[in-house]
Amino acid sequence: MTEQVGQPVWQVLETRKVYDNPWIGVTEHDVLDPNGNPGLYGVVRVKGLAVGVLPVDGEGMTWLVGQQRFPRDYYSWELPEGGGDFDDPRGSAERELLEETGLTAASWQELVRMDLSNAITDEQAMGFLAWDLAEGTAAPEACERLEIRRLPVRDVVEMALNGEIVDAFSQAMLLKADLLARRGALPGDLARHFL
Structure with missing residues (x-):
């Protein structure tokens, strides 16, 4: 465990692997919390990197992917995203974009690096903005x-703001790109689609 200077840390007394499959593992720890209290801490270890893409074409349109999500059993509209390789995040993002939408992109910019739920899992994510698109x-x-939908990126940002898009990773990519556009930190021809 890493420690900030002067801050107490979690102490691990014993560790047990309680579940493992090709995508995740669950580890249970007997611990002393930073205040010295004994406890039990379970951690979901994710074996891949989450990758996501916000594609934007020359008309200011983006693509949403709709699918039924198993864990909470609901239909979710999201940006193209999936599992990736820690050693090749952008290559993984390119693969996911092509698989889910048929799109390829000539221009890329990293948008976010995130811990998706750092209280119970070690899952990490990288999101990218992609443009200069070609359809396939x-x-x-x-x-x-x-199900694939092509919509104006401004409308999709609004969907993230009003709760129509509840996927946290998609929300983060959309809102970060919108903020970067407002701060002048995106190429001008791309930024105008957000403003």
């Missing part, structure tokens, strides 16, 4: 049944 054929994974 989507090839979703066999387990995916996706």
